[in-house]
Amino acid sequence: MKSIRFFLIIVILATITLMAFISALNGYRDSMEKAEQLFDTQLVDKAHLLAMTYTSRSDEVLNSNQPQESSDTKAINPVNSPKTPQDAIDVFAFQIWQNDKLLLHSHYAPITPIAHFEEGFHYNNFSNHRWRIYSYYHPLSKLWFFIAEQADMRYVLAENIILESVLPVVFMLPVLGILIWMIISYALSPLTRLAKELGNKRADDLSPLAIEKQPVELIQLVNSTNDLFYRLKASFHREKRFASDAAHELRTPISAIKIHLHNLSELEPGDSVENEKCLQQLKLSVNRMEHLVEQILNLNRISPEQYTSHFRTLNLQSLAQEVIAREYPQFDKKQIQLELEGSPCFIEGDQFALDVLLQNLLTNACKYTQEGGSVLVSVLTDPVNKPSKIVLKIEDSGPGVPKEQYARLFDRFYRLDGDCHASGTIGCGLGLAIVQQIVELHSADIILEQSASLGGLSVNIEFKTASPG
DSSP: OOOHHHHHHHHHHHHHHHHHHHHHHHHHHHHHHHHHHHHHHHHHHHHHHHHHHHHHHHHHHHHSSSOOOOHHHHHHSOBOOOOOOHHHHHHEEEEEEETTEEEEEOTTSOSSOSSOSSSEEEEEEETTEEEEEEEEEETTTTEEEEEEEETHHHHHHHHHHHHHHHHHHHHHHHHHHHHHHHHHHHHTHHHHHHHHHHHTOOTTOOOOOOOTTOOHHHHHHHHHHHHHHHHHHHHHHHHHHHHHHHHHHHHHHHHHHHHHHHHHHHSOTTOHHHHHHHHHHHHHHHHHHHHHHHHHHHHHHHOTTTOOOOOEEEEHHHHHHHHHHHHHHHHHHTTOEEEEEEOOOEEEEOHHHHHHHHHHHHHHHHHTSOTTOEEEEEEEEETTTEEEEEEEEEEEOSOOOOGGGTGGGGSTTOOTTTTOOTTOOOOOSOHHHHHHHHHHHTTOEEEEEEOTTTSSEEEEEEEEOOOOO
């Protein structure tokens, strides 16, 4: 469909034409019925009038003083028809019969019977025309009167009526087309203004469209467009901030690598202690950069605008067992006691995203728990207080976090005490930001609190339950 305006005009004109045709067809049928009734009534009246006139004339002749002719001579001498207008001669005809003898007929009628000697209406063909005939028997004079009328004139009358009703519509179609064009153009003018406003926007102009004096049909479109602008603006702002923060965070390990490489190049070949120290620092810087890049990629992959989740039913306890088995070596290295408790619990979620969530939470717990500490992972339900929720809880025996800092922990690149954290662990401040995005992706809730059993930080995530797999 190239043009809504052109489409509407064609459809409306076609509908008007179709309705006019249907009306004309119904009018033609009704006109034919009315014409049949009217002309049949006229034929009956003419037959009675002819019978009355002829019988009255015959009585006058019989009662006059003129010498009477025998009835046989009268019956075989037909009387010539009276003079009538030419158009009446063409469309009307009559005959008067007595027994099998023709007493009188019109100029246009043949000398043979034009109908059966039965009272009522008949159709017959003569004189190259189709005729509607009414037969009337006069019981007093014992005469048959046949009155005929051309059937063609009835159809001509009905056709004239149809033409008179249809032709004005046909002649008015161009005028209707112009009026419809003007009305549709006026109705579509808000859409034209909206298209013009969108066309005039600059590439960096994501301000909302004005929705004042908009028709109801366009309000939803304008609201959806404004919502798109808002999401694009938020996305661009987030990406701009993300690029700025990532560049800032990457600058530190890159600078450290450059310094350590410079130090290595300045050292003497025999200074093995300094070489080992610089290599160790270089290795730490590379590890930090690797960790930062990996977290940035995870954060970008899990972003709702770029990540399409394919949810399915998952056993959260089994997934936690797999991640714990994979991450266990780093806990064993620090001699941290790692436990998992709970029962099989099923949720609707994305396996990759939940795997990243568990990995980040376990990594944080391992980083900030002292050697010989404890970490407890729980997957459980609360059938009394929250029967429709599954709670994933990760607790540690670390130093914990002040309550006033809970909200800041979810900010990107934010670390408690900055880069000089007391644990001395490498981090970039993206772990909990990634966790929060995954939680939002699954319409879950995350709550931070102090662990009642271990004393450190407790991360509680509430998921909605799913039917058992």
